[in-house]
Amino acid sequence: MILLNDFKRQWRETREAALATFESVGSSGWYILGSEVLAFEAALASVWGIRHCVGVASGLDAIEISLRALGCGPGDRVLTTPVSAFATTLAIVKLGAVPVFVDVDEFGLIDLDLCRGALAERDDVRFAVAVHLYGHALDLERLDALRRDFGLRVVEDCAQSFGATFARRPTGSSGQMAATSFYPTKNLGAIGDGGAILTGDEALRDAARQLRDYGQSAKYRHDVIGYNSRLDELQAALMNRVYLPLEERWLRRRREVAARYSAAIANPRVRVPGAPRGSSSGWHLFPVHVEERDKVAFIAHLRERDVLAGEHYPRSIDEQQALAGVPFEIVGALARAHRHARTEVSLPIHPYLTDEEIELVAAACNAWAPR
Secondary structure (H helix, E strand, C coil), X not given: CECCCCHHHHHHHHHHHHHHHHHHHHHHCCCECCHHHHHHHHHHHHHHCXXXXXXXXXXXXXXXXXXXXXXXXXXXXXXXXXXXXXHHHHHHHHCCCEEEECCECCCXXXXXXXXXXXXXXXXXXXXXXXXXXXXXXXXXXXXXXXXXXXXXXXXXXXCCCCCCEECCEECCCCCCEEEEECCCCCCCCCCCCCEEEEECCHXXXXXXXXXXECCEEECCEECCCCCECCCEHHHHHHHHHHHHHHHXXXXXXXXXXXXXXXXXXXXXXXXXXXXXXXXXXXXXXXXXXXXXXXXHHHHHHXXXXXXXXXXXXXXXXXXXXXXXXXXCEECCCCHHHHHHHHHEEEECCCCCCCHHHHHHHHHHHHCCCCC
């Protein structure tokens, strides 16, 4: 079976270095907020090209803590997308803030033109969580303009966009803060969970550090209500010592896989949207689209040919049962978001796919003929 992600192949390559790292951290006797987290934070900030990094327990916490640091709280309106992992909206709801959903563009990214229209018509929206979905980079120049023109406080959700750039600028460099995830499937993932906050603002960095550690400004001095959200020493060491050195090669291979798919899939019933203009995608996922009525059969067709496909995300966030009774708002209609969710299928994409497997996936797509 050709998998969406193949962690067994990854382990075969990284096992020796990973076990040595575990031994090193274990023998150090220091497991929480020590030198490994500090070293990883510095390394990730350098690689990402953003001055400061704060390691936290998950991508969800990274978004929530970032919003808290920017002053978001109960009743605040937060502009965001209905097509993303639920964590994007959950972070907003957990603060008592109100998600304000805007429709998406042809690539599934939040429509920045609609955002501008919404912000021009109302003055009660002061925050935004902008998602770089599938590894594609939003137009950072237009995001800059929204932040500047409307005094917007922006958290960039970069959980899927490690390595992605827009016009050679890294994602995360437009908003005041950026959040990322180290969930194992991510381009840079851990063996477990984790996340990080990136910012160019020293005061925001300090606020995030305090919030992640019970709201402490010093040991046993709790100045604000905070979180227990600390990136583990072990995960930080693993990513810094083992995975970061491989990321350039891994990213290059993801882009090769995406280019091969784009060139080889030639079935009019399988739409390959590619990446937005100006975006050098990190290709966390490779989405294609089929008619809603054919989606279940298409996924079954691929599985019959030993291709395991996924769905990201089959139901838009505004349609989730968890939001029943929770305040949220919609700008206009979400027709594209609903259609996108109901037609998207994710093909396998990871650094360990072989050329033969890429050809088999493309051939399976090309052989699709709905009844």
